[in-house]
Amino acid sequence: MDKSYNVVLGPSGSGKTTTLRIIAGLEFPDSGRILLDDEDITDLPPFKRNIGLVFQNYALYPHLTAYENIAVPLKIKKMSKEEIDKRIKRVAEILGIAGELEKYPSQLSGGQQQRVAIARALVKEPRILLLDEPLSNLDARIRIEVRGFLKELQRELEMTVIHVTHDQEEAMSIADNIVLLNAGKIVQSGSPFEIYRKPKDIFVFNFIGYSNLLPAKLLGINNADSVGFRPEDARLSNNEGILKGKVKRLQYLGSYKLIEIEIEEGRLVLVRVKPDEDWKEGDIVHIDVPISSLILFKDGVATQG
The missing domain is CATH 3.40.50.300 (P-loop containing nucleotide triphosphate hydrolases)
Incomplete structure (x- = not known):
């Protein structure tokens, strides 16, 4: 120091x-x-x-x-x-x-x-x-x-x-x-x-910045209890992704939009997109996240990321 x-x-x-x-x-x-x-x-x-x-x-x-x-x-x-x-x-x-x-x-x-x-x-x-x-x-x-x-x-x-x-x-x-x-x-x-x-x-993951934390089973991962990723690491599309959901709310924050997406079991996922991306409330979207951006947790402790 x-x-x-x-x-x-x-x-x-x-x-x-x-x-x-x-x-x-x-x-x-x-x-x-x-x-x-x-x-x-x-x-x-x-x-x-x-x-x-x-x-x-x-x-x-x-x-x-x-x-x-x-x-x-x-x-x-x-x-x-x-x-x-x-x-x-x-x-x-x-x-x-x-x-x-x-x-x-x-x-x-x-x-x-x-x-x-x-x-x-x-x-x-x-x-x-x-x-x-x-x-x-x-x-x-x-x-x-x-x-x-x-x-x-x-x-x-x-x-x-x-x-x-x-x-x-x-x-x-x-x-x-x-x-x-x-x-x-x-x-x-x-x-x-x-x-x-x-x-x-x-x-630590939840305390710093925006975060998404989901049960590992939702992503087909068996060697962890839960999986985390940051909103800026996710991508939206109309036809492919590891998760599917409905746009629930959009927040325009100047240099980007923060989109809340409701997936299965009523869980919410945050995705950060460019301000000119034209998603609307009610849109059905697919969420994709690179494997390298996923952080795996077992018993609350990170095992990979």
Whole structure:
């Protein structure tokens, strides 16, 4: 994970924020040790770990200006005014908030408040940067912009980032590595491609992106309990395929359509098609999926894919 962008992903209550707080020293683990650059930091108090943490709500002091908020950790370290000023101006320039330093939090936009919170974490030159749901308080348009900004910042500073989120799209778009949690345990870790295309079990397969999961017997497969495939891997036609069904609903999503097809036993299958494909509700269609795109599961665990 050295000098990479790492995302801890999982549903609510899976232990994401708790993991971040344990790394930061704000909570103590029930068992195990915490190693940072091969140094055991498990018993170190937070202020001795030199870890930057940005809270979900930014935790800015409302009575302090942006400059004064950023200066807080440096004043705790009793740095000189000259060094404090030098560091704040440098990090403010990097983050694009040099013109906002004399403003109070109430005078800043959500995106600017976030950058002030990040500046406060970075100004002490931490060994690692922790971000707890950093995009959750931003609207959809700004979220996309800030995702790119965070990734560029990590590359420019060449530092290790651990970013917590429940948003799968956010994780897939920004991460070098994803650690997927469920019920307090790591269920899989790897690149976004590995998590999406090579899930280890049904939970991972269903949690990331759109998915189709069917009994193996419907596809004539005997060496598995169930079979999964992604909507974009399926193809529709009027006369051939491994499954047959009726178009139940169409969702136009700009660059593609997502079609819900009802097959036998009332099961639904999602198929992603080009936006100009002219399928209609009620059409009888055949669904074909390349064998190479099928993921086989036995007792909930992937056996092939």
